[in-house]
Amino acid sequence: MGHTYLDCLAVLGIGGAHPGGLKLTKEILSGEALDQSKSVLEIGCGTGQTSAYIAEHYGCHVVALDNSNIMLDKAKQRFATINSAVETIHGNVERLPFADDSFDFILSESVLSFTDIALSISECQRLLKQGGKLLMIEIVHEQPLSEKEEMKIKDFYGFSQLLSENGWVRLLRQGGFEQVSVEKHAIIFDEHDLKHATEFSPSENVSHEYFNILKEHEYLSNFYKDNLGYRIFRCSS
Amino acid sequence: MSVEHYHKLCNQYMGRAVRIRTHDGRVHHGIIRHVDRRRVYLEPIRSNRNLGGFGYGYYGYGYGFGFGIALGAIAGIALASLFFW
Ligand SMILES: C[S@@+](CC[C@H](N)C(=O)[O-])C[C@H]1O[C@@H](n2cnc3c(N)ncnc32)[C@H](O)[C@@H]1O
Numbered sequence: 001m002g003h004t005y006l007d008c009l010a011v012l013g014i015g016g017a018h019p020g021g022l023k024l025t026k027e028i029l030s031g032e033a034l035d036q037s038k039s040v041l042e043i044g045c046g047t048g049q050t051s052a053y054i055a056e057h058y059g060c061h062v063v064a065l066d067n068s069n070i071m072l073d074k075a076k077q078r079f080a081t082i083n084s085a086v087e088t089i090h091g092n093v094e095r096l097p098f099a100d101d102s103f104d105f106i107l108s109e110s111v112l113s114f115t116d117i118a119l120s121i122s123e124c125q126r127l128l129k130q131g132g133k134l135l136m137i138e139i140v141h142e143q144p145l146s147e148k149e150e151m152k153i154k155d156f157y158g159f160s161q162l163l164s165e166n167g168w169v170r171l172l173r174q175g176g177f178e179q180v181s182v183e184k185h186a187i188i189f190d191e192h193d194l195k196h197a198t199e200f201s202p203s204e205n206v207s208h209e210y211f212n213i214l215k216e217h218e219y220l221s222n223f224y225k226d227n228l229g230y231r232i233f234r235c236s237s
Numbered sequence: 238m239s240v241e242h243y244h245k246l247c248n249q250y251m252g253r254a255v256r257i258r259t260h261d262g263r264v265h266h267g268i269i270r271h272v273d274r275r276r277v278y279l280e281p282i283r284s285n286r287n288l289g290g291f292g293y294g295y296y297g298y299g300y301g302f303g304f305g306i307a308l309g310a311i312a313g314i315a316l317a318s319l320f321f322w
Contacts, residue, residue, distance in 0.1 A: 009321065014321060016321075017321040018321060018322070019320065019321075019322065110321070110322055113322070139322045157322060187320065189317075189318035189320070190317070190318070191253070191254055191317055191318045192254045192282055192317060193254075193317050193318070194254055194255075194256045194266055194282075194315065194317050196317075197254070197255070197256050197315035197316055197317045197319075198315060198316050198317075198319040198321070199313070199314075199315045200238075200246070200313070200314050200315065200316070201313075202238035202242065203238075204238070206238055206239075206242050208245075211245050211246070211249060214249065215249065217321070221320060221322070228322075230322075
């Protein structure tokens with residue numbers, strides 16, 4: 001196990017590791033025509049909070065994919081406690097192990113920034129049925145950062161790129177998504193909102209290093225709070 | 238996770254609202270006010286509008302920091318207003 005930000009999320013078993021957490025996920029999904037007849041793929045599912053919610057709430061067929069065994073194990077443990085079935089698959093978002101036209105919806109919550117974005121986008125496009133939709137939550141930079149600052153953020157988090165809203169739209173278009181709708185939400189904290197609190201499902205042995213990574217993350221995201229934000233992208237061909 | 242790890246986590250998120258499940262199945266809500274080597278002390282949250290239907294949990298050990306929960310009894314923990322990319 002290395003000591004990267006993603007390792008830290010996996011070892012601490014952070015559920016809802018994306019801006020807005022489960023609360024935003026629910027909001028995004030409520031705007032879509034999801035029902036039992038739809039097939040859903042969640043890429044980079046992490047501990048599986050969102051996949052579990054979709055399976056339980058909408059009764060869809062859900063496939064949850066991640067490339068971290070630690071995350072997948074925690075997701076499987078979660079899925080074993082719910083009444084709906086979720087399929088789990090170990091795989092890489094840049095080369096997804098599915099046939100063309102397999103899904104009605106693909107969901108990606110804070111995942112593509114950690115991958116080769118153009119490759120991942122074209123994979124999603126390939127897997128979607130006609131009329132299918134890619135729903136994403138991703139980090140953006142609101143104002144340009146200096147090269148040094150950008151490097152620092154990319155290095156710490158392990159982002160392949162740190163894009164602006166326009167940068168994302170450009171890559172999505174190039175990847176074959178002609179219709180891209182973008183929503184901007186502010187980062188608002190309700191400090192007492194325990195209903196949507198961040199769950200931890202930590203592993204048995206947690207190296208001290210991961211607590212330092214948490215600290216560094218808190219520090220960086222606070223320091224750059226005016227420069228960094230996120231967007232919701234709803235994309236179809 | 239061990240007692241030591243919960244100690245670190247609670248220290249790191251001092252002042253934040255937390256939901257703690259203990260091995261006896263109870264759920265506790267409150268603001269982390271103090272942590273020592275054996276317990277974490279929570280101040281009850283007055284308004285329950287955002288507790289999501291959970292009860293208030295258990296109020297033992299009134300040491301001025303609110304109620305104490307043995308770190309060794311913690312089965313699960315969730316923290317409010319955390320944020321991840
Ligand atoms: C910031 S976490 C978000 C997890 C989850 N979507 C959530 O909101 O809680 C990013 C996730 O993407 C996964 N991931 C990163 N790169 C990946 C890749 N190339 N293929 C598959 N999964 C990947 C990580 O293992 C991690 O679970």
